[in-house]
Amino acid sequence: MSRNWTVEDLGSHTYLVHGTEHGDRVDVTVGLDPAFLESLGLSGVADEQIVNATVSFLLEHQRLDELPAEVEIEVVAAAYDDFPERLRAHFSRT
Numbered sequence: 001m002s003r004n005w006t007v008e009d010l011g012s013h014t015y016l017v018h019g020t021e022h023g024d025r026v027d028v029t030v031g032l033d034p035a036f037l038e039s040l041g042l043s044g045v046a047d048e049q050i051v052n053a054t055v056s057f058l059l060e061h062q063r064l065d066e067l068p069a070e071v072e073i074e075v076v077a078a079a080y081d082d083f084p085e086r087l088r089a090h091f092s093r094t
Contacts (some may be wrong), residue, residue, distance in 0.1 A: 005064065007051050015051045021065035028064070030054060031072045040084055045091050053090050057083060 005019030013032040020026060030051045037043055044048060054076060058067055061080070077083050 005055060007048050009048065013036060013047060016048065017051065017055055017064075019064045021063055024065065026064045026067075027056075027069070028067050029070045031070065033072070033074055036074050036077075040088060042087065042091060049091070050087070053087055 006018050008018065010016055010029070013034060014031070015030045017030055018025065019028075020085060032047050032050060034043065036089075037045070037050065050065040050073070054071070055064075057080070058071070058076065066087045
């Protein structure tokens with residue numbers, strides 16, 4: 001899938017994802033918890049890369065305009081059992 005969004009750093013491990021769906025602008029705020037990322041073994045990975053990988057994963061399951069306005073990475077992990085392993089595998093290849 002081609003990437004059709006941009007990521008803006010809002011500070012404090014919070015990012016605003018801008019994209020379009022059916023010609024309409026969609027904004028989704030993604031929050032990252034450094035302690036949670038460390039528990040996944042991803043503390044050395046740039047936040048923006050994690051946001052991009054998270055959005056890519058979510059878009060396998062739903063459209064951008066179907067995502068909630070705010071997404072927390074721990075909630076994604078709780079909702080999708082395979083997410084933590086897929087995220088670790090993604091960054092072990094890069």
